[in-house]
Amino acid sequence: MIKRALISVSDKTGIVEFAKELESLGVEIISTGGTAKVLSDNGIKVINISDVTGFPECLDGRVKTLHPKVHGGILAMRSNPEHMKQLEELGIEPIDMVVINLYPFKETILKGHISLEEAIENIDIGGPTMLRAAAKNYQDVVVVVDPSDYKMVLDEIKNSKDMSVKTKFKLAYKVFEHTSHYDTLIAKYLRDKTGEEEFPETLSLTFEKVQDMRYGENPHQKAVFYKEVGANIGNLVSAKQHHGKELSYNNINDANGALELLKEFDEPTVVAVKHANPCGVASGKDIYEAYLKTYEADPVSIFGGIIAANREIDARTAEEINKIFIEIIIAPSYTKEALEILTQKKNIRILELDNIATKLPAGTYDMKKVAGGLLVQNYNNELFDVDKLEYVTEKRPTHEELEDMIFGMKVVKHTKSNAIVLVKNKQSVGIGPGQSNRVTAAKIAIDYAGEKAKGAVMASDAFFPFPDCVEEAAKAGVTAIIQPGGAKRDQESIDECNKNGIAMVFTGMRHFKH
Structure with a gap:
């Protein structure tokens, strides 16, 4: 039976109606600060937390529930005679329900330009502590962290006079999901503030559901x-x-x-x-x-x-x-x-998407899940430094060819490796993606381009290990090539370009994408 409930919420959505229903079911309500005032102003009889602890709220409300009379009442196992005996000896009454949601840390940091002090003040201490205590003792305590669960909780209490262990367990699980999400947001915010821990020893990530999908990559x-x-x-x-x-x-x-x-x-x-x-x-x-x-x-x-x-x-x-x-x-x-x-x-x-051109911010992670682990790297925000291009052939590219080279590298950077892209007049004319060898990627791109390959520029996401790509480019009429360079046999490709009057430029920056 639920006899006493402790209610302390930042999000007041539905709390008055919920508390009134509990009161009508004979549940005694304990509350704190602003929540106590809202409930009292709406005609609900409330016992202030200070009357339970015998100690006033202090330090601007930082300390109000961190007390044995609160946590003893939550954590005592009702099936343990020693626990119940100690409660009686210490004058502690059991708390059978905990209804809490936390200080709005996420909403605060998402405002934008806030001070560190303001963010810190919105880190809840007592709330997570009570939630975790109640969830740990889920067999005896109903813990509610999500206002959308109020109706379900009331319906089950009305129908069964209590709540099943199965439902209590589900609610407890939601608590640990919630506090984990909350703590991860805090950790990330503080980590970002240090400007130092780019890749911490332990990495906690948290996400919020946007939608359930009809199915994944395949219907099954x-x-x-x-x-x-x-x-x-x-x-x-x-x-x-x-x-x-x-x-x-x-x-x-x-x-x-x-x-x-x-x-x-x-x-x-x-x-x-x-x-x-x-x-x-x-x-x-x-x-x-x-x-x-x-x-x-x-x-x-x-x-x-x-x-x-x-x-x-x-x-x-x-x-x-x-x-x-x-x-x-x-x-x-x-x-x-x-x-x-x-x-x-x-x-x-x-x-x-009104801000479609906005670049990804510095510090953005690029992540790939693998069995048993997670690969994490910085997002690939660079292309290459135009001022550091290496002109390695006798023929230099024209201004128009150089513009197409830059265009081509932008495209090939976002094409699955191994990748080759042909460009003419700022238009892709042939794309060869995702091949196990580079010359096949080149042949695919050239085949797509057809006659448009004549006078086009070729861009490669990585170096040419052999001169075969240059040979294919020459046969197709490609006039300029841009690639990272750095192969042991670079000179063979350079020589082949010189032989066929093709300009080649090295960027010094690879762009594999797997």
Whole structure:
């Protein structure tokens, strides 16, 4: 039987109604500070925590529940005669229910420009302590941390006069999830403040559920989408969806890849992605021209793909997009006319992301789960230093070729390795992704390009171990090559370029993506 409940909540949602129901069921209510006032002002009889402990709240409310009469009442095992005897000897009454949610640390730090002192003051001490105590003693104490559970708790008490151990266990589990999340946010905030612990000895990460998914990468796999806690400016989790059904697992993965590549460009650019690889990328004088060039880059692969644009979509661009089947379009905004055109198609997902060009902040982790562990690295925010390019061939690239080289490296950086990309006039004309050897990637890119390979620039995500890629480039009519360099046999590739009048540039920076 639940006879006494301790209620102390920062989030007051539904607490008055919940407490009134408990009171009507004969439950005695203990409370603290602001919660006690709210309950009392609403006609609920409340015993102040100071009357339980015999000690006043002190230190601006920092100490009020850290007392044996509170924690003894929570932690005593009712089935243990010695525990119950000690409670009687010490004058401690059992507490059968603990209803607590914590100081709003997350909400405080998400305000933006706050002082360290303000953040520290929103670290709850007594709340987590009571929650953990109650959860540890779940067989005897009902612990409620989530306001959405109030109705379920009341219904079970009304129906059974008590709560089952199974329900108590579930509520206890939720407590440890909640306090773990809470403590992880605090640890990350403080770690970031030090500016030193980039990769700590132990790494705790926490995420919040965005949605359950219909299925994962394949229909037989279950999946969920979680988000990091933070502003998430310019990320997929902050996109506004105007039209279409929910995004799938593969949609989110592909759309994220499109956004990461798009952020490399400042001029009007459209990126098309299919199965996690770019299939068309182009820049133009406006977004209409950029889209047409992207479509022309590979009109076969773009079908059923994802499009990301870094400028507003207007009506004429929307009309062109609607000529084919596109799964998703992402843009910073849409004209009214463009939305009217695009929404004529039932299944297209239309996402608006107003800060689409925002770069990922310094300190962003790139993570990959492996069986039994987690690989963590800094996010790849660099491309290469133009001022440190090494011009290794007799022929130097023209200004236009150099611009295409930079464009090509941006694209190949976001293409699965081994990768080769051909570019002409700031348009990808051939992309060879994810091959086990580099020359095959080159052949695929050249095959896609066809006649467009003549006069194109070739970009490689890593060095050429042999001159075979240069040989293929020469046969296709490629006029310039950009690659990291650093192979033992670099000179052979350089010699092959000189033989065929191809300009080659070394960046000194590799961009593997696995």
